[in-house]
Amino acid sequence: MTRLTGVDGADALAILGPDETALVRELDRTFAGWGLAAGASEISAPPLYPVGDLEKFDVYTNFPHLALVAGPLVTGEHAGKPVGGRFGAADLREAAYGLPHATCFGVYLYHEGTRVGRSTVVTLVNRCFRNEDHYGGLRRLAAFQMREIVALGTYEHTQRVIGEFTERIGEFGAALGLRLDKEAAVDPFFAAEGPRALLQRLAPVKHEFQHGGLAIASVNTHRNFFGERCDIRLGDTGEHAYTGCVAFGLERWLTVLTDLHDGDVRAALDAVVAVAERAS
Secondary structure (H helix, E strand, C coil): CEEEECHHHCEEEEECCHHHHHHHHHHHHHHHHHHHHCCCEECCCCCCEEHHHHHCCCHHHHCCCCCEEECCECCHHHCCCCECCECCHHHECCCCEEECCCCCHHHHHHCCCCEECCEEEEEEEEEEECCCCCCECECCCCEEEEEEEEEEECHHHHHHHHHHHHHHHHHHHHHHCCCCEEEEECCCCCCCCCHHHHHHHHCCCEEEEEECCEEEEEEEEEECHHHHHCCCEECCCCCECEEEEEEEEHHHHHHHHHHHCCCCHHHHHHHHHHHHHHHC
16 A cells, blocks of 8 residues: 655555455445345446535535535646645636535435435445545545445335344454444534434434444435435325435445454455355
8 A cells, every 4th residue: 555645744545555455346346245135226426526516415514624626727827836735726716526525425416306216225336535634544534435325215215224234234344353333423414403403413313333433334314305405206106205325434444454454455355255255
């Protein structure tokens, strides 16, 4: 692995070597396989979206501290060059694209204005980007890969999918020798006030699976938030669809498994392959 020094000298980015890449791909193949076995269709999403699309989800209201945006450089006689490894504000034109901090946004935008079945499942993997207050190797990166399995349809369907994968994540972790603690977490998709926020405080809608305090997977209940924002409706009733998702931070799985095997990436890969084969 090669670490790239970014803003303020932080190791915010990494280039994975061949063994690390092989382990990440095997993990992704495993998690994607879980989704496909559950009837998921797989889609591919771009690594950036129009800012207006992400704004539909209150990204810049609830997550301004994490947000990263992209815009073209000023050209012509006023064009500048980077100074100290960065461009200044005067060198940039308007930022019309946003870099997502979660993979599942692509699912809702793909289904925007459509009708879905009561038990729809979709899976995809994408790069996610976060402007963290600190970075820590593969444990916390500015750009990382996240595989998600997303349920759309009735509320009961989303809870059934989340329940099934909650159990599967626990079994997978145990088979690998990873102790995973399931912890309630706050995920402010909703405004700080209002009925959704109150419901979230009464019944947490996000749970993380943590190893040594590091979240490597999560399950999330969104209720009908994304269904309303993207006008995704149930095909039979016309009601706004409920959604929920299961997310896996691939580089985080890589680092905890490598640590578990005392830095031997190949041993970690062999363990994942063996567990996956026994489960198939």
